[in-house]
Amino acid sequence: MQTSNLIIALLVMSALAYFFGYQRSRGFARQLGGVSNLHSLPTYYGMRVALWCGLPSVLLLFVCLAFEETIISKMLLSGIPDEIRPTSIAEYNLLMNKIENLASGALSSEGVKPALLDAAAALGYLRDMSQRLLTGLAMLVAGGGGFWGWWRMSAQLRARQQVEKIFKGFLLLCASLAIFTTLGILLSVIFESVRFFQQVPISEFLFGLEWSPQTAIRPDQVGGSGSFGAVPLFLGTMLISFIAMTVAVPAGLMSAIYLAEYAGSKVRSFVKPALEILAGVPTVVYGYFAALTVAPLIRDTGTSMGLSVTSESALAAGLVMGIMIIPFISSLADDVINAVPQTMRDGSLALGATHSETIKQVIIPAALPGIVGGVLLAVSRAIGETMIVVMAAGLAANLTVNPLDTVTTVTVQIVTLLVGDQEFDSAKTLSAFALGLMLFLVTLGLNYIALRVVKKYREQYE
Amino acid sequence: MSALTMNLTATASEENSFDSAPEQTVVEDTVGFPLVDDPKIRARNASVFYGDKQAIFNIDLDIGKHEVIAMIGPSGCGKSTFLRTINRMNDTVDGCRVSGEFLLEEDNIYGSKMDVVELRARVGMVFQKPNPFPKSIFDNVAYGPKIHGLAGSRVELDEIVENSLKRAGLWAEVKDRLQQPGTGLSGGQQQRLCIARAISISPEVILMDEPCSALDPIATARIEELIAELAENYTIVIVTHSMQQAARVSHRTAYFHLGKLVEVNETEKVFTTPEHKLTEAYITGRFG
Amino acid sequence: MSKSSKPNATTERIRQTLAKRYRAEKRFRLYGVVAILFGLLCVATLFVDIIGKGHGAFRQTYIQLSVDYDADILGISDINDAQQLALADFSGLVKKSLRTRFSDVSGRKDKRQLYRLVSNSAEYDLTDRLKTAPALLGQSEKRWVLADDDIDTYFKSLNSSDGAFVGRTSEKQQQWVQSLIDAGQIELRFNSQFFSNGDSREPEQAGIGGAIVGSLFTLFITLALSFPIGVAAAVYLEEFAPKNRWTDFIEVNINNLAAVPSIIFGLLGLAIFINFFHVPRSVPVIGGLVLAVMTLPTIIISSRAAIKAVPPSIREAGIGIGASPVQVVLHHVLPLALPGMLTGTIIGMAQALGETAPLLMIGMVAFIVDVPGGFTDPATVLPVQIFLWADSPERAFVEKTSAAIMVLLAFLITMNTFAVILRKRLERRW
Incomplete structure (x- = not known):
């Protein structure tokens, strides 16, 4: 059967x-x-x-x-x-x-x-x-x-008790799936990573300056044995995330402040959903937008100013990623700003402070832990974002911080190495899991810190 | 009381006819003596609306210089609302509208020439719940002078902070930990910190909105002492739930009921021989 | 009113600072307005750009041919012989029609260009036509057939303000198109194939039908797994979980998983589901599994919020009449929390529908022409189809990609609107 x-x-x-x-x-x-x-x-x-x-x-x-x-x-x-x-x-x-x-x-x-x-x-x-x-x-x-x-x-x-006991056991199992998922992620990346580090020393991976994962398929083949220095990838990831944050943090924060503190309910009820549309747009759409609209625009503008800009510049990917993250930061910041008690505002206004002085010197310092937590979560998102960089950033692992140059990121390499046919014993394929492990650990750390900070902050005003 | 010259002759009804607004006839007349000579604050025909709802009905009240006036009355009677009209804190409330004439000495509080920043610097406020900023004790007190540019140098600022804390009776307790967060103090200390913060910019009037309702009796006693000391230099308007507190700290007491000012009199008189039936009912505890 | 009261020293000093402070206030407000306008501008640009590029794809260029179903050219003697029909030379039929229409064309090179006016799907179209109407054999009729993608792009760009996009079309082809225009034998028609076809190497034949069906199959698996499990987990955590380390650990894990990059779930799918459990790759089952794992935290978090919103008095009332805690939850709490859970689930599903990165790892990125017919047929999904087309060099795919994005966004906006309406309609205020 x-x-x-x-x-x-x-x-x-x-x-x-x-x-x-x-x-x-x-x-x-x-x-x-x-x-x-x-x-x-x-x-x-x-x-x-x-x-x-x-x-x-x-x-x-x-x-x-x-x-x-x-x-x-x-x-x-x-x-x-x-x-x-x-x-x-x-x-x-x-x-x-x-x-x-x-x-x-x-x-x-x-x-x-x-x-x-x-x-x-x-x-x-x-x-x-x-x-x-x-x-x-x-x-x-x-x-x-x-x-x-x-x-x-x-x-x-006692049939009811027995049935209910099994029912509760089932519920516990479902809840525990979250732990199994984390465990599964860890196992899947660690297992292959260990195999990778048997072939490539961990120090070379972490501190090597050259990344070219093409290895010879057969030992007698001519050609590179591959080098697995991941520093260019880390630097590229940080560069693009940095560009994204320089767009998203000011824009997201200021729009949250304006919406929470200045805007009337009418403006709010229109602008908030409009901005949230940005959060609902799939990343593949942003990638397409970055690759086909923003990147050529930046290249042409740069060329007309006499700069040499590649068509897969870090700037294009970072910029669009920043736009994607704006609503994320803005809604988190909106939450934490609204959590600041009204008595703080009253206290400052009653002293004769103007609204902006109140915001800058009382509300933002009071909301700072929450805002920092939100920004950390946003950084973690930027680091883990895949489609925008796969479509708009390049594959060339350049060691540069020039935003007009092409850089590659950890996620781009994972996708490139794992899409298509894989041989699960070559260092090339396994390196993707080592990169995945790095990505998971870094984002896990960022999320953990961010969630703790935000939780602490909420408890402070509850 | 010597600084006060009560306008004993002017009765409320005469004053009302002087202003002669048509709808005033429906308003119950205020008994006692709400008006004084050369007041610090003068309110005439004051009404406050929240949207369609009227919270304050045509109130006439003067507050004298260096006077401590207490406002009492049951919850929702409008005493806090009236207090917040004096430094225009109601501006921040959506749909709130104020009508009538409000003068701070000669300056129209709601006039176009009045700058709200300047007004609030002149009329300080202490809130129901202590609300120190999440900053150090020093920065809490230094905040006002800093934003208003009142201290030319660090030395001057230190001086202002020290003086304010001394006048608020907190200096001795905090002088060794000025850089610690203000939120780490006890409730009573926090409220005195807020008072220090309010007087750091040398206001002329201090509004206190139930300043002791969140405090224990010992802390309350400290604040009440402080109010008595501060009265030498400032005009103080205090809203309170506690009739005993009103009796202890104030020179005059105003009794509010359902948005109307029922009676204003010397404090002693209000609590011994109230003129109005409602006042009597309230102070004898028949409602509250 | 005149300022007769002499301002004291403090007031005087404050007054001096006022102008500067109000300028700062104005500036600050302006930053806020600028930030919001920037955000709105981004939304507008994104939509205008995509709609501007993609709206053309909903109509496709067709060319009218006079087709003579000549039995000799086709090599058919018996119309009812299926094998003959399958081997018949319909491509010759199309070529003949084109040669007849442009009789002055000679030379191999020119003829080859001529044949490239129409899509190679024209012959399949004629095959189907003759199959359904065998009586046409030996007859002739006028038939609209699909134009080649280069011709389509050129024809659509003829009236654009930037001038015609020539691309790979030759001058001769452009003249022929002009001749067809003059004769009214070329026109744009609604592109129903775009919604019914699977992927194709030929842009004019490529459609999102396969991807939509693949997305539906995948989403069904996702929903079937993540909704019951998510709700069960939420019920446990809110109603039955004892306060202990294990519960805390579960919560920390859920919150962290909600913020783990989606690509990591792709690695999980590859290493655990495919390599360990031998789930086949490229099929809706594996896609649905991975997306279910990914959306679970979202659903759990929103379901918990919905359960939390049910006031404790309801539970107390249930317990008070002797119901067991499980009965209280099943009979009272769950029905009340259901709208909130559904809202969260729809939002989670919208997230899953738009997700691309993890699916690349598990082989959903294959080139699949056929529309999948089940959960274990090789399939792709809408966002991956967009990714694939965005990578294609043909100019005509730009239009297709944008159009596919429009369809995807339409789905997402519908789902989100539905979630908002559901929340508004069924939300209870306690």
Whole structure:
């Protein structure tokens, strides 16, 4: 049976189990003279039996599915003669692909080693077997569980508590997914990063000044062995983020101040949603805007002033990224400014301060932690922003701080290295995960600090 | 009381007919003596509206020089609103409109020539809840002189801060920790800091909006002493919920009821032999 | 009123500073106005730029040909023989029609240019036509066929103020276009293929149909996973979570994940889902999985806010009549919090719909011509399609890209407006 069909079958069995459990509790109720003599409502008895039927079997199914492939390939490998046994991960992947294609008929069997043909046949057989085994096992568990649940029923059974306990367990599991996600991210980047750092020393990665990840595919090939000094990427990322922040912080902050302190409710109700449109525009649209409109504009303006500007200047990407971040800063700043108690404003105004003096010398200092937190979050966004730089910044890893030059960023390199075919043993591909690890750690640090600062700030005025 | 010359002869009704606004007939006349000679602040036919709602109804009141006048009355009676008209703090409230004549000595508070910055520098204010800025103690007091450019040098500024803190009776307690945040002080200290902040720019009038409502009795007693000392140099208008406090600190007491000024009299008189039934009912605790 | 009262020294000094301070006040206000105008200008520029570039793509150039369904050219003897029809030379038919229309064209080079007036989809169009109307064999009819993208770009630019965009069109082709214009045999028609077709290397045939369907499949997976899980997590954290380290840790994780760069989720998808769990790449399932993980924090945070807004008195009332905490949550709190949760979910879905970066890592960036038919068919999504087209060198793709952006923005604006309306309609004030 196919997996999807099997799942449907298990659901049907659970529904049946619900029905039987419900009926049986009704039977108890009739004997005792009414539902009120049962511990729980009949639906809870039904649900309890359904859970006994469905939960263990589905869990079993998922566990088996997760390990099925690994086990099958282990078994296949053990049957393969030593002379073609793979020695590296690349060879292994190649071999597995070949067997896979032979089995599915995508590769013709002509001139293929008989050992491989055997393996392909074995693969088909093993797949078939495991599918049957799984179907049988799951059905057995479902039937057995359902029967057990049904058989152990009694009128005194605390069915509601049991069902609710499982329900709460499910809720806890869902909430804990956030932790598993973080763990998954960490594992996925750390695992590959460690492999990368076995090939390239970590000091070279962190402090090397040259980045050209093209490595020779075969050892006998001529050509660069690749250099993995990530400093140009870090510098490029910082340059573009810096340009973005010089646009976004003043514009975002001043518009937030104006909206919170000066604007009447009419202006506010029009301008705020209008600015929030900027926040809803997908980054790919900004990337397109930067690459096709802003970059040529800057290049032409620069050329007419006698400057040499590349068509993939850091300035274009940074500028557009800044525009993207304006509403982010403005809405965060708006929140923190509004959180400053009115008594602060009154105190300053009553001393004869003008409105701008009050804002500059009382409100902004009071809101500063919140504003700093917001800006840090914005920096973290700028560093992690991908599409704008992929489309508008270049690939050339220049070590420069000239905004009119082309620079590349961490995210651009991750995308470039991982889009298309990947070999998971070359330093080139693995370096993307090392960059991902850096990106994750830096943004995590920034977010953590920023969120703490903002939380502290909120508590101060609550 | 010697500095005050009560205009004992002028009754409220005579004054009202003098101004003769038509709708005034519906307003209950103020009893006692609301008017004085050569007042610091003069309010005539004062009304305040929030949108369509009228919060203050045609009030006539004079506040004398170096007088401490207390405003009492049940919640929502308009006493705080009236207080905030004097330094135009109501300007910041959306939809608030003020009518009538308000004079600070000879200057029209709501006149086109009156600059609100200058007005508020001349009429200081202390709020219900202590609201020190999130700055150091020194900077809290130095804020006013700094923005108004009153200190020519650092030495002068130090002097102003020290004097203000001394007059607010806080100097001894904070002189060794001037650079620590003002928000770290106790409630009573914070309120005295706010008073120091208010007097740092040498105002002529200090408005106090229930300055002790957030304080414990001991801190309250300190502030009340301070008010008595400050009265030598400033005109003080204090809104209070506590009749005892009004009785302790003020020279005259004004009783507000539902946006109307019911009675103004010497404090002793208000609390011993009130002229108006409503005043009597309020001070004897029949409502509040 | 005259200033008769002598101002004291303090007032005098303050008065001297006033002019300067009011200038500063004005300047400061001006900065605010400038900042807001800058923001609004950016919005306006963005929209004007994209609409200006993209509006043309909704109409496409068509050329009218007199097609003679000549059985000899086609090489068909039996119209009902499917194999003959499949092998028939429809491209020769198109060429013949063009040669007939411009009979003075001779020479291989010129003829090749002539054939490039129409899109190579013209022959498929004629194939379908003859399949549906077999009686046409041996007959002739006038038929509008799609023009080539270069001709399309040139024809559309003829009336523009910047002058015609010649591009790759030759002078001869321009003359032919003029001749077609004079004869009324070339015109712009509504481009329905743009909404129904998948991607193509030929700009005039490329459409966003495949990408839209791919986006819908992907979003469905995202919604099916993230909404129940997000709501369940929010309910746990707000209603049942004990105050302990684990709960705190969950909260810290959720808040941090909400701010982790989206590309990191792409790495997660690649390393965990594809390389470890062997989920196939380039399909809506993997895209939906990654986007679900990405939008979960948004949904959890907004759902928590919605649950928090339900006043405790409701819970107390439920508990008071003997309902268990789980029953109170399911029967009372959730229904009341649902509008707020839905609003947050729609906003999260809008976010997922516009997301590109993580999908690049998991192979959604492949060139896919067919419109996907299910959750496990190779697919791409709208923003990735925009990214792919933006990279294409053909001039005609600029127009397509902008048009695709317009469609994407229309979707997003609709979703966000819907969320706002939902919030306004169903919001309760306690």
